[in-house]
Amino acid sequence: MSETYVLRRLIDVEGFDYDGVGDYWYVDTEWTEFESESELLKYLQDNIYDGLEDKPLKYKTIKDYVNEYGFQVFKRIH
Secondary structure, three states, X not given: OOEEEEEEEEEEEEEEEOOOXXXXXXXXXXXXXXXXXXXXXXXXXXXXXXXXXXXXXXXXOHHHHHHHHOOEEEEEEO
């Protein structure tokens, strides 16, 4: 039996309707799977940026990212 960690995020996506509406935005769900908690934390630390200073936020725990951004993390056992 093995376990992985799944990150669920809501993201804004730009779409285009060729029938006259043109550009529009909608919310989509993005799922990303990681082999370990440490891999997930490193991904978040490297890819979540402070909007003001444009530098990576280096929170110490996954829980800090979940609380700040509303992400969901699931442990998948298979």
